Amino acid sequence: MKTTRRDALKSALSIAAAGLAPGAAVASGNGHGDAAVTQGAGQGGPLAGDPNPLASLSDYEIVARERMSHAAYEYIAGGAGDDVTNRANREAYDRIRLNPSILVDVSKLDTRVSLFGHELAFPILMAPTAYHRMVHPEGEIATARGASAAGAILIVSSFATATLEEIAAVARTPLWFQLYVHPDRGFTRELVQRAEGNGFRALCLTVDTPLTGARNRQARVGFSLPAGVREEVMRRADGSPMRATFDASLSWKDIGWLRSFARVPLLLKGVLNPDDAARGIDAGAAGIIVSNHGGRNLDTAPATIDALPRVVERVQGRIPVLVDGGIRRGTDVLKAIALGATATLIGRSYLYGLAVNGADGVAAVVNILRREFEMAMALAGRPTIASIDRSVLWPAG
Ligand SMILES: Cc1cc2nc3c(=O)[nH]c(=O)nc-3n(C[C@H](O)[C@H](O)[C@H](O)COP(=O)(O)O)c2cc1C
Numbered sequence: 001m002k003t004t005r006r007d008a009l010k011s012a013l014s015i016a017a018a019g020l021a022p023g024a025a026v027a028s029g030n031g032h033g034d035a036a037v038t039q040g041a042g043q044g045g046p047l048a049g050d051p052n053p054l055a056s057l058s059d060y061e062i063v064a065r066e067r068m069s070h071a072a073y074e075y076i077a078g079g080a081g082d083d084v085t086n087r088a089n090r091e092a093y094d095r096i097r098l099n100p101s102i103l104v105d106v107s108k109l110d111t112r113v114s115l116f117g118h119e120l121a122f123p124i125l126m127a128p129t130a131y132h133r134m135v136h137p138e139g140e141i142a143t144a145r146g147a148s149a150a151g152a153i154l155i156v157s158s159f160a161t162a163t164l165e166e167i168a169a170v171a172r173t174p175l176w177f178q179l180y181v182h183p184d185r186g187f188t189r190e191l192v193q194r195a196e197g198n199g200f201r202a203l204c205l206t207v208d209t210p211l212t213g214a215r216n217r218q219a220r221v222g223f224s225l226p227a228g229v230r231e232e233v234m235r236r237a238d239g240s241p242m243r244a245t246f247d248a249s250l251s252w253k254d255i256g257w258l259r260s261f262a263r264v265p266l267l268l269k270g271v272l273n274p275d276d277a278a279r280g281i282d283a284g285a286a287g288i289i290v291s292n293h294g295g296r297n298l299d300t301a302p303a304t305i306d307a308l309p310r311v312v313e314r315v316q317g318r319i320p321v322l323v324d325g326g327i328r329r330g331t332d333v334l335k336a337i338a339l340g341a342t343a344t345l346i347g348r349s350y351l352y353g354l355a356v357n358g359a360d361g362v363a364a365v366v367n368i369l370r371r372e373f374e375m376a377m378a379l380a381g382r383p384t385i386a387s388i389d390r391s392v393l394w395p396a397g
Pocket residue numbers: 075076077089127128129130157158159178206269291292293294296324325326327345346347348349
């Protein structure tokens with residue numbers, strides 16, 4: 001069974017190479033443009049179309065793996081240590097069962113959410129990930145085009161392999177900037193101001209990475225950046241690269257420092273502990289991203305969907321709480337919203353889309369997840385975001 005699927009996907013590679021498969025993947029969605037209020041019933045009836053081996057996010061992973069070097073795949077797919085948290089992020093979603101309500105009018109679905117004064121058509125953002133040029137020659141520029149085509153917010157990594165200016169020039173949807181604070185605080189300040197000057201609308205300060213975790217999978221394959229791929233953001237004005245990148249001395253006092261000059265909302269990315277969420281609010285954070293860095297740092301930290309309810313309980317609706325890690329299905333998005341997330345983020349999945357077919361692949365991945373989320377809402381009898389609460393989850397135990 002598994003072999004058959006893999007073979008089908010392999011043969012799809014040649015089609016994808018001709019640029020056909022991703023189009024098919026998009027076409028099999030509902031073809032929505034920016035409309036946030038979509039027709040629920042009547043989409044995707046029982047009729048089967050042409051074979052589409054890129055029907056789900058996990059299909060993209062299988063095809064992308066064939067397209068990239070083993071080292072690149074291990075870098076992207078791997079977690080830290082024994083991958084306990086990396087696996088748990090996914091498994092925890094599968095353990096949660098849904099409790100649908102029947103005979104609810106789902107002929108119109110409203111998936112809109114509002115974040116910092118901006119209305120998102122659907123609650124899925126693109127998490128910051130490093131080194132896009134490693135999997136596609138246009139790197140973050142293609143990613144930004146794909147995000148724009150799909151109508152999603154892209155959070156650009158400090159380790160982007162295109163400049164902030166290049167990315168901003170092509171983006172048609174809002175960009176946020178993910179910040180790693182550099183030991184050179186003057187440089188960090190200039191970086192934030194450059195992002196703001198280029199129209200980036202929020203800052204996500206990554207707070208779970210004083211250093212990276214035990215990336216054994218990367219070490220075993222001797223991962224390093226391929227020739228010609230380089231960090232373009234962590235550079236001085238004269239173009240020279242900055243040396244050290246993480247600052248292990250980063251602490252709560254730096255939040256006040258950042259807020260003293262940042263003009264855009266500051267989110268803390270990488271919160272698991274409810275006490276930290278509360279302290280973050282006191283320190284002036286505008287949002288919290290519950291994240292364990294895709295299981296890449298502290299192995300055996302909990303799955304993010306297990307950590308989310310405790311953080312939400314402590315935050316008490318004072319600021320938005322977002323969540324990432326292991327989201328691969330529209331039902332995962334539904335579960336996260338039910339447990340109190342304002343919105344969700346995906347990381348690896350859109351990188352796989354980028355590897356398979358550049359900007360179109362990125363857009364296809366977001367469109368598939370969006371479409372699946374709409375299906376999940378309709379089938380669970382929850383036509384609006386406000387109607388998605390814990391009652392859609394099957395009681396545990
Ligand atoms: C290849 C890769 C690179 C990443 N780079 C960054 C980064 O530069 N900054 C950051 O804050 N998080 C980074 N992350 C973490 C993601 O933002 C996000 O938390 C995680 O990927 C979500 O889990 P998912 O991949 O299961 O969707 C990276 C993740 C991956 C897989």
